[in-house]
Amino acid sequence: MKLDENQLKEFHENGFLVLKNFADTKLCEKILEKAKSHLENKIAPIETEQEYIQKDLEKVTVRRLRQVYDRETVFQDWMRNEEIRPILKQILNDTPVLTLAHHNSIMTKLPHESTRTFWHQDRRYWDFKNNNLVSVWLSLGDEFLENGLLEFIPKSHKIEFSKDRFDEVDNFLDENEENKKLIETKVHTNLKKGDVVLFHCKTLHHANKNISNEAKISFVYTVRAASNKPTKNTRSDFKEVILD
Template structure:
């Protein structure tokens, strides 16, 4: 499947694109079934809410299952899904390559225990020659503001910000006067099972806490352009899968 000219233009303009009803429902259900088993066991490697918030607590609330590519065949099936490859090639302008160093994850927002995801750019996670990376977000169920839906600030993938607009963890500062003006331009669209979001690694985004009684579980992975090489000796210098 390829993006229409209008869709590609929208992605390049806004830094993200929502595609409704893309992944088969049966595939989503199989992914969710396996994901719940790993979440129930808190099967490593994981990232916890306590780790993310630098909380010194013995309790563990899973924020993400990491390194999921090799956990289950159904996870691998989605990350190498042939129908999406032409679209990824369009937005990257090159052959897409799965980077397995990070954003190879099942993401969660657990009821009452999840924390807010601060405004940020995903570029902070990687060390490549350039920032030509795109993430693929798959909704495995309904996603809306009350349970932690992603919100985006359009056009921020083309903006350069000085360091004083971010904190030490590379979170975009809420109370910075210039930031506040930009955050007012945030947008969102509710997602349903099978919807995907393509977003550039420089597009500012965030998600609120889950205020409902049901977990929100999603799948995210990231691709880079084949000509975008990792910096040697960094964690991005890791296993890759070419999606030709």
Template sequence: MKLSEEQINKFNKDGFLLIRNFAPTYLCDEILEEAKKHLDKKSSPIESEQEYLKINEQTTTVRRLRQVYNRAEIFRRWMKYEKIRPILKQLLNDTPVLTLAHHNSIMTKMPKDSSRTTWHQDRRYWNFENDDLISVWLSLDDEYLQNGLLEFIPGSHKLNLKKEQFDESISFRDDLKINKQLINKAVHYDLHKGDIVLFHCKTLHHAHKNNTQKPKISFVYTVKAQKNKAIKNTRSDFKEVILD
């Protein structure tokens, strides 16, 4: 599959692109079944809600299963899915490469115990020569505002934002007037099983907590251009998988 010129222009303009019904239902179901096994066991490495909120509690609510590439073949199969490679190559203008340092994760919003994800850019996770990285978000079931759907600020990947617009955790501050004006432009689209969203690592996004009785489970991984090298001796200087 390849993107149309209109889709490429939309991604470049907005910093994200929704593609409906991309992943087969059977593949989503297999991923979800395997993810639930790891979530039930709380198999490390994980990120917990308690860690994210910087609070000390004896309970552990999984927010993210980390390093899923190494956990199961079904996860690797999706991350190396051949039908998406031409799309990623179009957007990166180069051979796409999986970066495994971060963002090869099963993302969760658990009922009652989930928290809001603050506005942020994913660039805060990376140390590469440039910021041209793309995350691939796969919906494994229905996602909507009540259970923690992602929202995006169109065109925010092109803005020259100032350091003072972010807090000490590099979250985009929602208490500043200049930031509120941008946040008011946020958009969202309900997602269904098999839908994917591609978004630039500088695109501002966030998600509400899950206010339903059912867990919301999604899959995200990130790719970069082969020519975009990691900065030596940083977190990003880690294992990669070339998708040629």
């Protein structure tokens, strides 16, 4: 499968693209079954809500399962999916490479225990030669605003922001007057099981906490262009998988 001309243009112009009904439902169900088991048993490595908001470290509410590629074969099956490879190659204009140091994760927002994910660009986490990186977000169930659906700011990946528009951990400041105007342009698309969202590493996005009564569970991984090498001896210089 490949993107048509309009889809490719939409991704490059807006910095993200939704692919409806992309992943096989049975595969999603298998992923979800394994993910729930790892979440319920809090199998390390994990990130907790308490770490994220830096308080009450005695409590453990899982925010994400890290390093999922090596946890289960079914997780690898999705990350090595052959149908999406031509699309990733189109977007990157290069051979895609799974960068397992980053966004190699099952993401969750548990009901009433999750926290808001502030506006940010994922590029803050990584150390690569350039910004030719794309994340692949797979919805494993219904995602909507009340349970923490991702919202995006179109075209934000093309803007060069001054440092004063971010806080000390590179969250985009809600109270900044320039930021407020840009945040007003935010958009969202409700997701169903099997829907995929592709987004550029500099596209601003956020998600509210989950105020519904059911957990929201998603799968995200990131690919880089083969020519976009990680900086040596950094966190990004880690195990990778070439998707040729």
